[in-house]
Amino acid sequence: MPLDTRAINVKSFDCGKDAINTYLRRYAAKNMALNLNRTFVLPYTPEAYIGKESPGKSHVAAYYTLAHQTLVREELPDPSRLPRYPVPVILLAQLGIDRRFHRQGLGAKTLVYALRHAYQIASNPKGIPALGVVLDVLDQDALAFYQSFDFFFPLTDNPMKLFIPIASLESL
Numbered sequence: 001m002p003l004d005t006r007a008i009n010v011k012s013f014d015c016g017k018d019a020i021n022t023y024l025r026r027y028a029a030k031n032m033a034l035n036l037n038r039t040f041v042l043p044y045t046p047e048a049y050i051g052k053e054s055p056g057k058s059h060v061a062a063y064y065t066l067a068h069q070t071l072v073r074e075e076l077p078d079p080s081r082l083p084r085y086p087v088p089v090i091l092l093a094q095l096g097i098d099r100r101f102h103r104q105g106l107g108a109k110t111l112v113y114a115l116r117h118a119y120q121i122a123s124n125p126k127g128i129p130a131l132g133v134v135l136d137v138l139d140q141d142a143l144a145f146y147q148s149f150d151f152f153f154p155l156t157d158n159p160m161k162l163f164i165p166i167a168s169l170e171s172l
Helices: 018-033 106-123 140-147
Strands: 038-044 058-071 087-097 132-136 161-165
Touching: 018 038, 018 058, 018 087, 038 106, 058 106, 087 106
Parallel strands: 087 132
Antiparallel strands: 038 058, 058 087, 132 161
16 A cells, blocks of 8 residues: 555664665655655554554555666666667665564565566556666665565676566566
8 A cells, every 4th residue: 555654653664774764764755745756565553453443553564665767778688679768667666574574475575566566557558668677775685685586687787786677577
């Protein structure tokens, strides 16, 4: 579901990575209001509130942020068939799983859901087309996570920038 800070408590989110926590807590809602990107959350209700009539706000188990970006053809695989101007891609800008849900498979499920969402955006006739999905990887832990899926490949000489063509997402 799209982030709605009136219904979701973002302050309690902690994935163990300050940059990912800070983005959700301070910038996600602001950037959505500016129409720069969209953040989607998987909410949960803490056990202490289950069954109560007025539990308050839900908390975030996982989230991801999608945005549009352009890349010059030289950055992309097989640039010979591409135009000489920048081409659109979808940026998976953020992905975080709260520590309470680590090692339960939620990271993989959230990633697949985010990639399916990107595919829906790019393949929908009323959506915005994109050549693929780009990830700017935060650190070595995140790189190991993404590499475990075997469908990302480095976009440039920088192994921390990954790419997957939109056509490859059709089977997800």
